[in-house]
Amino acid sequence: MSSLKMASVVLHVVVVAALLYKVQGVAKAHRAKSVARVLVPYAPGHTAAAQPPKPKIIRPKVEPKIALKEPEPPPPASGGDPTGEADVSVAMANFYPAPKPDLSELPHGTHGDIVVDVTIDEDGKVVYTHVDEGLGHGVDEAVLAVLQTWTFYPATKAGKPVASVQQLLFHFDRA
Structure with missing residues (x-):
């Protein structure tokens, strides 16, 4: 093999290795002192933006009971007379x-x-x-x-x- 081909192969191997190392770093989660995890996405040409942790929702063990008041029945129809007389x-x-x-x-x-x-x-x-x-x-x-x-x-x-x-x-x- 010529030295030029050999240099090209070495260069390609180095570039591929660098890319593989970078891709493996994208999927890793970084541990903070708290329980929340932060994933750092990789976007070529853009800076990485840290995603805020999502809050954990804790459901109550006993569902609260809400007292519903029955609606009042409508007044009897008066036939449209404001004094309340029918017909x-x-x-x-x-x-x-x-x-x-x-x-x-x-x-x-x-x-x-x-x-x-x-x-x-x-x-x-x-x-x-x-x-x-x-x-x-x-x-x-x-x-x-x-x-x-x-x-x-x-x-x-x-x-x-x-x-x-x-x-x-x-x-x-x-x-």
Whole structure:
């Protein structure tokens, strides 16, 4: 064998031996003074980072008993009446033509809502109206005029007709 080949073989043997020695050192655990062990991982091109020891969890010998309180039963249904009386229903419209006001007085691109409070008597007739929000330009008045023609099945309480107040919303867009 030539001296050049011999040097190459020796060099390779030394490199392989160094790598094997380094790899064996990676898997070794280093003992500290405490019971915990620290493993030093090997990452080529990076520095080794020591992993903190994981805490040991000690389970209690007797499981603690937790007293569970039974939930309170819900109160009996009252039919939606805040006073607690049963058999309450709201007024339902039975004749309700849609208001069609003239929107030509409004500027182009105007849109909005008209909100009206309506009082309905025991016979289902509209007895009072009040505009909470309006658009103006005669649109509110046209809506109120149509609402005066509406009729309702009256609200009931314990099976008897009663007066009620409802809030109605109408949306309009001027193209």
